[in-house]
Amino acid sequence: MSSKPTATPAPLSGRMIVLGVTGSIAAFKAVDVTSRLVQAGATVEVVMTEAATKFIGPLTFRGITGREPYVDLWATASPHAEPHVVLGRSADLYLIVPASASTMARIAHGLADDFVSLTALAMRGPVLIAPAMDALMWSNAATRANVDLLRERGIEFLGPVEGRLASGEVGAGRLMEPAAIVDHVKARIGREHGDLAGARIAVTAGGTREPADPVRFVGNRSTGKMGHALAEAARDRGADVVLITSASLAAPGATEVVQVETAHEMLAALETHVADCDALVMAAAVADYRPSESLERKQKRGGLEHWTLDLERNPDLIASIEREGLIKVAFAAETEDVLRNAAHKLVAKGAHLMVANDVSAKDAGFAVDTNRVVILDRNGGCDELPLLSKYDCSHRILDRLAALLQDRAPL
Ligand SMILES: Cc1cc2nc3c(=O)[nH]c(=O)nc-3n(C[C@H](O)[C@H](O)[C@H](O)COP(=O)(O)O)c2cc1C
CATH class of the missing domain: 3.40.50.10300 (CoaB-like)
Incomplete structure (x- = not known):
């Protein structure tokens, strides 16, 4: 019996992912993550803090996703009266990349005074956070406590990893590589919906x-x-x-x-x-x-005419x-x-x-x-x-x- 070719759908096709971007020096890497998510078939809605816009422009995300990022809580241009509620109900997954120490603190304490933290509070589906910050900020007791609290509530952390930081020092706090972040998103979507x-x-x-x-x-x-x-x-x-x-x-x-x-x-x-x-x-x-037999030392070329x-x-x-x-x-x-x-x-x-x-x-x-x-x-x-x-x-x-x-x- 021979089978007809059937194309496999892209791994994230039919999935809606909300991507939160916050004020970290690594914000430019969120562009790569967005592009990879779109290429994997996802519909991506971007929400940004005001601080994030100091590092990367909403226009860049609009160009990749074909959708206007949400930045200003009080803007009236959105077709939805309460976009955070619509996003929270319809998203298959919420990914915050990069997550600043400040945004993690706000989410840990239930604050909702910007689009990223507000959307986290309204989210029904899984939340994945990829932090990026200086090693001292990451190891600070306040950050540790916030991370523990968020983990206890079921939030999945992707990194950070050890590596070169913006300061030039090497330590823990570097954003996980964009390709690896997207692999974790695919794995999580698979665990939620896959056969x-x-x-x-x-x-x-x-x-x-x-x-x-x-x-x-x-x-x-x-x-x-x-x-x-x-x-x-x-x-x-x-x-x-x-x-x-x-x-x-x-x-x-x-x-x-x-x-x-x-x-x-x-x-x-x-x-x-x-x-x-x-x-x-x-x-x-x-x-x-x-x-x-595996010889302990390299067999020298001059030693043997034939090596069997x-x-x-x-x-x-x-x-x-x-x-x-x-x-x-x-x-x-x-x-x-x-x-x-x-x-x-x-x-x-x-x-x-x-x-x-x-x-x-x-x-x-x-x-x-x-x-x-x-x-x-x-x-x-x-x-x-x-x-x-x-x-x-x-x-x-x-x-x-x-x-x-x-x-x-x-x-
Ligand atoms: C140049 C610069 C780089 C920064 N990089 C980071 C960073 O990588 N991670 C972080 O947690 N905060 C970083 N901050 C601090 C945040 O931008 C600041 O706490 C801001 O209020 C975060 O706002 P948000 O969480 O609403 O995006 C940086 C600040 C500046 C001025």
């Missing part, structure tokens, strides 16, 4: 590297793009994701990342993390063989991870007899789904952004997907996984 909310999913990615000496390894051509796309897509659908990866790619934000190198390290990480997972998606290209490596078999990771109720999705990277080999592996590895791909194709498999896969199941089902981006392909695989998880038990 994988409540599920914990382990995803493996990348080709393992099996050392021959301190500088050389036996590896393969997997880059980890498929596994990282799967982790991102699962996060966007609300799953709590642990990504066990040997790839050198940047990992998707708002996932738990465990970096490994060898098949044995990956197995150890799986044994630790799969214990509380509902599903395991094994997209990593685990080396079937490793050098029997003795290889021994690695454990079969997906077959050796067994747990009652765990749904297993395996991958088969093949260069010939793709379907026959994949069907055999589905049974041999005790997997629920087998995702097979022909890695000899130029536009699918290793190192490219697209993939063409066939999904085999235990009932003999065989779903041939067209060429898709790895992110879209991930969603089609996760559609099948979500259905299996739902059949298994309510999440």
Whole structure:
């Protein structure tokens, strides 16, 4: 059976996000956050404090969102008599970025004398705050107490992170990077609305590297793009994701990342993390063989005319991870007899789904952004997907996984 291509909607499409901007030197980064939210499909309404407008103009946000930011409480231009109430009732999420110490204090104490704090008070949905300030302001007892109070009330904090501050000093108080902030927004929207909310999913990615000496390894051509796309897509659908990866790619934000190198390290990480997972998606290209011996010192070029490596078999990771109720999705990277080999592996590895791909194709498999896969199941089902981006392909695989998880038990 072959499936028609269906485009995956952008992760925030159909979602309305209110973005609060306050008077911090990092206010210019809210422009990047806004642009990323819009590109992810969200409708963004911007509310600003008067102080924020000293750092960045409302016109910039209007240009990106196509909507007039709300700044002046007493302006009468809005079609709504009480815009804060309309925003509070209709927003899927309220994100304040950057949040100044002063605005956090006002929200903590229920003050509502500007658009940002007033909207916080009227908000029905989740509130996420990304603070930015000098390290001394962040560590000040008043700020600490306000942050504790806001956390107790269920407000989610994104950062701040350690790094270079406007003063030139290095410390805690730097705004979390805009891309990471948006990843957390996607994760939160997923947890509120996604079909994988409540599920914990382990995803493996990348080709393992099996050392021959301190500088050389036996590896393969997997880059980890498929596994990282799967982790991102699962996060966007609300799953709590642990990504066990040997790839050198940047990992998707708002996932738990465990970096490994060898098949044995990956197995150890799986044994630790799969214990509380509902599903395991094994997209990593685990080396079937490793050098029997890894030399302690670099093998010198002059020392040997021939260097023969003795290889021994690695454990079969997906077959050796067994747990009652765990749904297993395996991958088969093949260069010939793709379907026959994949069907055999589905049974041999005790997997629920087998995702097979022909890695000899130029536009699918290793190192490219697209993939063409066939999904085999235990009932003999065989779903041939067209060429898709790895992110879209991930969603089609996760559609099948979500259905299996739902059949298994309510999440
Ligand atoms: C140049 C400059 C930079 C500032 N940067 C920050 C900052 O990064 N974080 C912060 O909490 N306050 C910062 N402040 C102080 C706030 O702008 C000030 O407390 C203001 O009243 C905050 O108003 P708001 O919370 O209504 O936006 C800065 C002030 C100035 C003059």
